Amino acid sequence: MTQIGAVLVVDDQEARAAALIAALDDPCHRYEITPQAPDIEAVLGADSPWDCVICHVELLHVSWASVRRAMRSFDVQVPVLAVSDHRDMGSMTTALGLGAANFFVNPAEKPGLVLRAIERGVHHRQLQRDLVESNENLERANAELSHSLRILEQDQAAGRQVQKAMFPAHSLKAGDYWFSHRILPSLYLSGDFTDYFRVGEHQAVFILADVSGHGSSSAFATVLLKNLFARKRSDYLRRDDKTVTQPIEMLTLANRELLELHVNKYATMVVGCLDFERHTLQYSVAGHLPKPVLMTPGHIQYLPGEGMPVGLTPEATYGLDEIALPETFMLVLMSDGVLETIDEVDLIEREKTLLARLSGSLEKPGDLIRRLDLGDITSDDLADDIAGLFVSRGVR
Numbered sequence: 001m002t003q004i005g006a007v008l009v010v011d012d013q014e015a016r017a018a019a020l021i022a023a024l025d026d027p028c029h030r031y032e033i034t035p036q037a038p039d040i041e042a043v044l045g046a047d048s049p050w051d052c053v054i055c056h057v058e059l060l061h062v063s064w065a066s067v068r069r070a071m072r073s074f075d076v077q078v079p080v081l082a083v084s085d086h087r088d089m090g091s092m093t094t095a096l097g098l099g100a101a102n103f104f105v106n107p108a109e110k111p112g113l114v115l116r117a118i119e120r121g122v123h124h125r126q127l128q129r130d131l132v133e134s135n136e137n138l139e140r141a142n143a144e145l146s147h148s149l150r151i152l153e154q155d156q157a158a159g160r161q162v163q164k165a166m167f168p169a170h171s172l173k174a175g176d177y178w179f180s181h182r183i184l185p186s187l188y189l190s191g192d193f194t195d196y197f198r199v200g201e202h203q204a205v206f207i208l209a210d211v212s213g214h215g216s217s218s219a220f221a222t223v224l225l226k227n228l229f230a231r232k233r234s235d236y237l238r239r240d241d242k243t244v245t246q247p248i249e250m251l252t253l254a255n256r257e258l259l260e261l262h263v264n265k266y267a268t269m270v271v272g273c274l275d276f277e278r279h280t281l282q283y284s285v286a287g288h289l290p291k292p293v294l295m296t297p298g299h300i301q302y303l304p305g306e307g308m309p310v311g312l313t314p315e316a317t318y319g320l321d322e323i324a325l326p327e328t329f330m331l332v333l334m335s336d337g338v339l340e341t342i343d344e345v346d347l348i349e350r351e352k353t354l355l356a357r358l359s360g361s362l363e364k365p366g367d368l369i370r371r372l373d374l375g376d377i378t379s380d381d382l383a384d385d386i387a388g389l390f391v392s393r394g395v396r
Helices: 014-024 040-044 064-071 089-097 111-166 215-239 247-261 336-341 347-358 365-371
Strands: 005-010 029-034 052-056 080-084 102-105 172-174 177-184 192-199 203-211 267-275 280-286 293-296 299-302 321-324 329-334 386-393
Touching: 005 014, 005 111, 014 029, 014 052, 014 111, 040 064, 052 111, 080 089, 080 111, 089 102, 102 111, 172 192, 177 192, 177 203, 177 365, 192 215, 192 386, 203 215, 203 329, 203 386, 215 247, 215 267, 247 267, 247 280, 267 386, 293 347, 299 347, 329 336, 336 347, 336 386, 347 365, 365 386
Parallel strands: 005 029, 005 052, 052 080, 080 102
Antiparallel strands: 172 177, 177 386, 192 203, 203 267, 267 280, 280 321, 293 299, 293 329, 329 386
16 A cells, blocks of 8 residues: 655654554554654654654653744644653643644554544645645746736837827828827727828828727737728829728728738727818718717717628628818717716717717817816726827817
């Protein structure tokens, strides 16, 4: 039978100790006899090789007071069974006072009781070892996890800097119109994206996208969208390809490229082309909520627009809407993260509340952000990314 524990018998009478071991008749444990244990910490401390110690209380030349003082200097980890040839209350009190797990008189006469006590002691000691090993493994795993987390945070922070570089560097003035934006990420990397740029002599294109999910994969999809619009803008400049000024065609391209990426991501989008000589806006909505908000002096409304998100199905179709732009207005496009900051459960009620919060005098985008209670918000307070795109005319 396999030995499962190591037992040290401390007895200065070897024959007495051998008789006890013989009476136990225990093939499951390894027994060793020693007349004394001068290094108590080595026997009973955390690094002890022993699983259980049997100690005779009638040892010669042993000062139990010295033993008690020595045991105060370390954490006793090995269970001790005290044995005696006589029923002596003083010896029993001394042994139990020192922390003995059990006390046996004439142990060779009751081997079954002693053996069960040994088995409990060995089991207890091995549980302690397992716990120490588990704690050490956990500490190593935590250290490795902390290291990996630091690397991930560094990578995410670097990715955030790259993504920030993709957004417009500053506001854009095109004719009488101003374009600006605000991004509030819930994580280092955002699945929300916006861009705007002039095309030709009298047009400006803008985009607001909200990619499903969070983190790196969603941010990667925003890189694809940025690249798509940059390519088509370049095609306009080099080849007079006017696709970038056609919202429906751009959404169709975005839908196809996102499907071909095979990252199981889709995006809601609003794409618009503003003609600042004719003062008209053509735009397409691809499943985006909330819809664009048009604010004019004394009036506020959601603009119409229907269409499926890009990246869901190759059969998706999109509609085109066109409006004449008033002399004074603010067009507000927000990602759906802004709806998560509103307490109402029902989506319709959230949209009503959003309009109510935006209602009032026409102000600059920074003032509108504060009106939405987003001025001092941090990433820890956000359940979802929030992106805002603002197009204005005649707003002081």
